[in-house]
Amino acid sequence: MSTTQTPDLDAIVIGAGFGGIYMLHKLRNDLGLSVRVFEKGGGVGGTWYWNKYPGAKSDTEGFVYRYSFDKELLREYDWTTRYLDQPDVLAYLEHVVERYDLARDIQLNTEVTDAIFDEETELWRVTTAGGETLTARFLVTALGLLSRSNIPDIPGRDSFAGRLVHTNAWPEDLDITGKRVGVIGTGSTGTQFIVAAAKMAEQLTVFQRTPQYCVPSGNGPMDPDEVARIKQNFDSIWDQVRSSTVAFGFEESTVEAMSVSESERQRVFQQAWDKGNGFRFMFGTFCDIATNPEANAAAAAFIRSKIAEIVKDPETARKLTPTDLYAKRPLCNEGYYETYNRDNVSLVSLKETPIEEIVPQGVRTSDGVVHELDVLVFATGFDAVDGNYRAMNLRGRDGRHINEHWTEGPTSYLGVTKAGFPNMFMILGPNGPFTNLPPSIEAQVEWISDLIDKATREGLTTVEPTADAEREWTETCAEIANMTLFPKADSWIFGANIPGKRHAVMFYLGGLGNYRRQLADVADGGYRGFQLRGERAQAVA
Numbered sequence: 001m002s003t004t005q006t007p008d009l010d011a012i013v014i015g016a017g018f019g020g021i022y023m024l025h026k027l028r029n030d031l032g033l034s035v036r037v038f039e040k041g042g043g044v045g046g047t048w049y050w051n052k053y054p055g056a057k058s059d060t061e062g063f064v065y066r067y068s069f070d071k072e073l074l075r076e077y078d079w080t081t082r083y084l085d086q087p088d089v090l091a092y093l094e095h096v097v098e099r100y101d102l103a104r105d106i107q108l109n110t111e112v113t114d115a116i117f118d119e120e121t122e123l124w125r126v127t128t129a130g131g132e133t134l135t136a137r138f139l140v141t142a143l144g145l146l147s148r149s150n151i152p153d154i155p156g157r158d159s160f161a162g163r164l165v166h167t168n169a170w171p172e173d174l175d176i177t178g179k180r181v182g183v184i185g186t187g188s189t190g191t192q193f194i195v196a197a198a199k200m201a202e203q204l205t206v207f208q209r210t211p212q213y214c215v216p217s218g219n220g221p222m223d224p225d226e227v228a229r230i231k232q233n234f235d236s237i238w239d240q241v242r243s244s245t246v247a248f249g250f251e252e253s254t255v256e257a258m259s260v261s262e263s264e265r266q267r268v269f270q271q272a273w274d275k276g277n278g279f280r281f282m283f284g285t286f287c288d289i290a291t292n293p294e295a296n297a298a299a300a301a302f303i304r305s306k307i308a309e310i311v312k313d314p315e316t317a318r319k320l321t322p323t324d325l326y327a328k329r330p331l332c333n334e335g336y337y338e339t340y341n342r343d344n345v346s347l348v349s350l351k352e353t354p355i356e357e358i359v360p361q362g363v364r365t366s367d368g369v370v371h372e373l374d375v376l377v378f379a380t381g382f383d384a385v386d387g388n389y390r391a392m393n394l395r396g397r398d399g400r401h402i403n404e405h406w407t408e409g410p411t412s413y414l415g416v417t418k419a420g421f422p423n424m425f426m427i428l429g430p431n432g433p434f435t436n437l438p439p440s441i442e443a444q445v446e447w448i449s450d451l452i453d454k455a456t457r458e459g460l461t462t463v464e465p466t467a468d469a470e471r472e473w474t475e476t477c478a479e480i481a482n483m484t485l486f487p488k489a490d491s492w493i494f495g496a497n498i499p500g501k502r503h504a505v506m507f508y509l510g511g512l513g514n515y516r517r518q519l520a521d522v523a524d525g526g527y528r529g530f531q532l533r534g535e536r537a538q539a540v541a
Contacts, residue, residue: 113392
């Protein structure tokens with residue numbers, strides 16, 4: 001039985017990236033609710049506020065790396081390059097905040113330490129690192145998929161005499177020009193940094209943990225006429241994006257790789273290589289590269305042949321050449337493999353000569369070589385998806401911490417809600433869609449907003465998924481993942497980059513179109529799988 005208490009706010013949103021910004025707009029401007037956004041950073045932007053390393057950019061083409069909810073905004077806002085650099089994305093998000101007058105309800109430099117559901121009052125009690133406590137009916141976590149830094153515990157780490165940084169917290173005052181720079185990690189962030197840093201550093205030493213399949217991005221300036229043409233077609237472009245699999249703004253292939261001749265396969269791969277984009281190469285060439293081992297092997301062999309063709313030193317080419325499945329998040333860069341032809345770039349394969357320790361002068365590998373450095377960069381990625389949740393004192397019913405619910409790996413219902421956590425909604429929570437993120441964020445924010453609107457209008461006290469619904473969604477996500485090759489590769493998308501972290505399915509791999517249909521079916525079915533408590537409430541099986 002709840003004890004009536006007037007909350008300080010209708011809703012609290014944690015995080016002011018793409019998700020938190022749009023959530024504030026929907027709840028405050030569209031629904032008229034009282035909302036406060038707490039943001040740990042000194043500015044809005046989330047990932048795009050923190051990730052200021054040289055080379056930081058979106059690897060989604062710029063015309064679909066934006067919001068689609070406001071047609072006027074789409075028509076008015078310009079871009080000048082095929083991909084958006086970090087400052088461009090940040091400026092865009094700052095523009096959106098200004099356009100909708102959102103800043104007055106965003107509290108910056110404010111880290112949330114505790115979010116606890118009070119069963120007596122049926123309110124969320126949220127406490128910040130500064131000691132401020134507020135209550136709200138609804139809690140929305142917009143914590144970001146890729147925001148909690150993964151810093152490996154390497155012996156001697158604290159002894160380094162130079163600058164040691166993580167790409168996710170790049171210091172404003174750090175200029176690597178003319179310096180001896182080392183970088184650990186060659187994922188999406190690492191490859192971007194390597195391409196940019198090679199042009200700035202006196203010497204760049206790449207400590208590669210795993211060779212990567214990387215294709216060209218095809219980045220370059222956008223002709224204003226082409227921008228104008230895209231703007232004229234935005235209605236059809238966004239219809240296609242919302243009904244597609246990966247939401248990257250291209251038509252995905254329906255042709256199986258082995259259904260065509262070898263020469264045709266090579267032509268299609270070459271065409272995609274010349275056009276650029278990692279997701280286009282994996283999903284726009286043939287429909288079964290992520291599911292059929294034979295098709296996957298053909299794509300991998302093509303990329304390997306390009307490495308041999310591009311990299312001049314045979315030994316460097318050998319170290320750069322992956323031998324495993326082409327089944328991680330696909331990468332693209334302008335000139336990644338070409339970078340290793342530069343005289344100031346050297347490659348250390350940590351599979352062959354692991355790091356033994358970090359010493360004051362730099363990094364010592366198992367062959368006894370001390371790689372002398374002025375700057376050591378950890379491009380070692382993130383404790384993705386659930387890392388920020390686990391780091392917070394986040395407690396639902398019976399005072400149970402989120403960690404107690406997630407001992408077997410993170411789970412959710414629909415990627416947006418969690419059994420045992422009433423009136424809490426997650427943007428990009430575990431087992432949400434594996435896509436270009438802004439279109440998925442929009443789908444989730446709009447769905448969450450509709451459910452909060454229903455709860456507010458109908459006087460519902462709590463909205464909460466059932467444990468059965470959550471279990472079924474988890475099983476669905478695992479079933480779809482196991483139809484692909486992705487689980488067979490060690491990858492952050494299953495938590496494999498964090499020592500000791502349980503290997504778990506953390507994404508819905510069924511595509512954005514199918515995901516949107518799932519959301520719509522649940523809503524149209526009276527929010528099937530939810531326990532709705534209150535005036536006109538009932539459990540919907």
